[in-house]
Amino acid sequence: MTLFKSASLISVLTLASRITGLLRELLMASTFGASALTDAFNVAFRIPNFFRRLFAEGAFSQAFVPVLAAAREKDGEASTKELVDQIATVLAWVLTFTCILGVAGAPVLVWAMASGLKQSPEGFETAVFLTRWMFPYIAFMSFVALAAGILNTWKRFAVPAATPVLLNVALIAAAGWGAPWFGSMGIEPIYAMAAGVLLGGALQLSVQIPALRRIGMLPHVGLRWSSLRTAWRHPGTRRITTLMLPALLGVSVAQISLLINTQIASHLTVGSVSWLTYADRLMEFPTAMLGVALGVVLLPQLAAARAADDADRYSGLLDWGLRLVVLLAVPSAVALLTFARPLVAVLYHYGAFTAADVQQTSLALMGYGAGLIGLIAIKVLAPGFYARQDIRTPVKIAIVVLVLTQCMNLLLVPFLAHAGLALAIGIGAMVNALWLLLGLINRGAYKPSPGWGRFGLQVVAASALLAVFLMAMTTQVNWLAFEGRALGRVGLLTLCILGAVLVYFVTLLLSGLNLRQFVRK
Incomplete structure (x- = not known):
């Protein structure tokens, strides 16, 4: 499989994950709205996700994959099979103790993540209960990360890229069928979401097993204490542990930021955590689709150019990636800033999700949109350092x-509340x-190619017309007044998006921009 096909496959499966993730959030918003209980679930769900991103998919994956390769x-x-067995054994024992401590220390973890939930005793106790179950x-996800590292090393990209869809499917089932059933049994419906999380984790791990067996790398976990001692003394285990320490510092920055922001949001108006979560789900579409695709494609190419000491090719790749960011991220940011309310209304304004929730989620989305270009550009610029084996500078x-x-x-939160966080x-x-x-640029690694001035003016002009069009569509239509006509509202949104695409790209073509230059690279 070529690099382009691999990147395309990952992008398509990432899109599937984001679409099902959005459907999951839509159903949750319609079923539960934004309340103390939804805040409790979002906080409880973020706790295992925090550790997963910090260790399993973060520091562990960054250390494990190079040693494995x-x-x-x-x-x-x-x-290699022996190394996999030893790592799986250590991982199983560490996770067993971690889960015991996590379940026992759930009240402390919830307080550390969102002590503001104490304002609502019901919300805090629900978060503790959900944390213990989830x-x-x-x-599950740590072993999924182990399996993904093995499969990606063997160039089996499809299964690891597709597994997030299974979690979303499980949570959709939990919100659509589990919650009503729990309610009919006299059980708090939000508890069904915890069952959905565990089911999703089990499904994600289960699909890895046949794929690992096919390549002969299904791990054997030692269950005896002597097996743990042997596994811990293995040179590969020691090497991975050593590499995890600096990687942990880099990964922890984003997670610490998330932890602090969740803590602050929990002290704001009830629903703030949920509003930010719903807005973040929409933000994941452009950041994942464009950012992930560029990151996958550019990093190995940049590394190859660096290894060949081909400075022109290295700089040209960065230039191409940055122009793609400007071409696609600028109009996306304009759309989020001028068209946030219609997007949120069409996607979330159903059932328990009120007009006030639409307004507050829209404000959060606009805050995120102000930095969309930077969020995506980092996916191009950071690999520029990694390809030079410079991890310290980005950290x-x-x-x-x-x-x-x-x-x-x-400065911002006292005036803008949760939108200030975004x-x-x-x-x-x-x-x-x-x-x-x-x-x-200062290192001489990137030298902008000629034509940036003209290109920038073309994008700005097209984006200005796009903004005028979208603002007109926002003000001329009452996007909240479609009670019982969901399909009509979705259809109108679709027409607006198609119209926006035409306005933007037709303006670029009329200005003389040659779009084929982006495809040829």
């Missing part, structure tokens, strides 16, 4: 930006991207 290249299949999800920048973001929270993240992303860009 080196073992396969140098030592052969048999030694914490084992981290065990240092991220740490400084984290401090800056929290300082902005002090805006601070957006501004921080812009600062991060600009800093990375200047760093690459």
Whole structure:
């Protein structure tokens, strides 16, 4: 499978994951709205996700995959299988103790994540209960990360990329069928979502097993204490542990920011955590589709250019990626800033999700939209450093930006509440991207190609017309007045989006921009 086909496959499956994720949020918004109980679920769900992103998919994956790939290249299949067995054994024992501690310490974890839930005793107790039930999800996902590292090393990309869809399907089933059934049994309906999370974790792990068995890499876990001692002494285990420490610092920055923002949001108006969650789900579409695709395609190409000492090709790849960011992220940001209310209304304004919830979620979405260009540009610029084997610089920048973001929270949150949190993240992303860009330019690694001035004016002109069109559609239509006519509202939104695409790209073509230059690369 070629690099382009692999990237295309990952992008398509990422899109499927985002669509099912959006459907899950729509159903949750319609079923539960934004309340103390939904805040409790979102906080409880973020706790295992926090540890998953920090360790399993973060530091562990970054350390495990290089060691695994080196073992396969140098030592052969048999030694690689032994390494997988030893790592799986250590992981199983560590996760067992972690889950025991997590379940026992759920009240402390909830307080550390969102002490503001104490304002609603029901919300805090519900969050503790849900955390205890959902914490084992981290065990499922840690082994999913282990399996994904193995399968990706063997160039089996489809299964790891598709598995997030299964979690979304499980949560859709939990909200659509589980919640009403729980309610009919006299059980709080939100508890069905915890069952959906565990089911989703089990499904994601189960589909990895046949794929691992086909390549002969299904791990054997040692259940005896002596097996753990042997696994811990294995050189590969020690190497991965050593590599995890610096990787953990880099991964932890984003998670610490999420932790702090959730803590602040929990002290604001009830529903704030949920409003930010719903807005973030919409933000994941452009950031995942464009950012993930560019990250997958560019990093190996940049590394190859760097290894070949081909500075022109290296700079040209960065230039191509950045122009794609400007071409697609600028109109996306304009859309989020001018068309947020219709987007949120059409997607979320059903059932328990009120007009007030639409307004508050729209404000959060606009805050995120202000930094969309930076959020996506980082996916191009950071690989520029990684390809040069410079991980420290992006980490240092991220740490400084984290401090800056929290300082902005002090200024913005008192005036803008939860929307201030989103805006601070957006501004921080812009600062991060600009800093990375200047760093690459100052090192002489990136030299902007000629024509940026004309290209920028073309994009700005097309985006200005796009903004006028979208603002007209926002003000001329009462997007909240479609009671009982959901299909009509969806159809009108579709026409508006198609019209926006035509306005933007026709304007670019009339201005003389050659779009084929982006496809040829």
